[in-house]
Amino acid sequence: MTYGRAFRSGVTGSDMSESKTYSGGCHCGAVRYEVELDLTKPVISCNCSMCGRVGSLLTFVPAANFKLLQGEDSLTDYQFNKHVIHHVFCNTCGIKSFARGKGRDGGDTVAINTRCLDGVELDKLNVTAYDGKNK
Numbered sequence: 001m002t003y004g005r006a007f008r009s010g011v012t013g014s015d016m017s018e019s020k021t022y023s024g025g026c027h028c029g030a031v032r033y034e035v036e037l038d039l040t041k042p043v044i045s046c047n048c049s050m051c052g053r054v055g056s057l058l059t060f061v062p063a064a065n066f067k068l069l070q071g072e073d074s075l076t077d078y079q080f081n082k083h084v085i086h087h088v089f090c091n092t093c094g095i096k097s098f099a100r101g102k103g104r105d106g107g108d109t110v111a112i113n114t115r116c117l118d119g120v121e122l123d124k125l126n127v128t129a130y131d132g133k134n135k
């Protein structure tokens, strides 16, 4: 049930040695962002009620590594369960390219849907299953 727990457990600290800057966003282009992250690290495929439906492949970064370039006004916020995570999606095309919440240390954290990054080969990602449904 708790996407929130995947969120908190997904933050891997300050080892950003392989990190690069990626751009990404929604389908229609209203929402665009830049994010610094390390895609050699595992991305999470979670089976909770949210991720199981969306199919997100998530990686988590401190909010400082994430820059929303445009589209704040195009985001609709959806919350469920404990209402600790802001599941934002584009109100034009419906794509959920990231989510906002708090990490394990209480710091602002962004969950990136790596499927929404430009130029990323999805079959090269190191996908790790996370049993969010039963945690």
Ligand SMILES: [Zn+2]
Binding pocket: 026, 027, 028, 029, 030, 031, 090, 091, 092, 093, 094, 095
């Ligand atoms: Zn859009």
